[in-house]
Amino acid sequence: MKDRTADHRERLDAHVLVCTNSREEYDCCADAGGEETLVAVKDWLRERDAFWSSVSVVETGCLGLCSEGGAAIAIQPRDEWYSDVQPEDVPALLESTFGPEANRVGNATTQPADD
Ligand code: FES
Secondary structure: OOOOHHHHHHHOOEEEEEEOOOOOOOOOOHHHOHHHHHHHHHHHHHHOOOOOOOEEEEEEOOOOOOOOOOEEEEEEOOOEEEEEEOHHHHHHHHHHHHOOOOOOOOOOOOOOOOO
């Protein structure tokens, strides 16, 4: 076993976790566009040359925010939680966290005041 905590803390700004979980008898992100929302997150970052950067996108299981209205997203370690996210919501959501052109990627602690 290797402890990579220090390496990862140095390199990683944020994980964007997107739930695509499927549940049979309950509302779930799989039935509410989770896969499409995951693609929208990846596309937004790719379009800003920020995919495979210090922001990591993680397809995940249930985040405990299940809804028929859209997927759940968590951004860690920023401690941001969203539910009912549709693909068309992704640009505004990611802009609010990372800036319109992802200019806050890699800078989790200081954010420019003018964007
Ligand atoms: S199924 Fe996505 S948050 Fe529960």
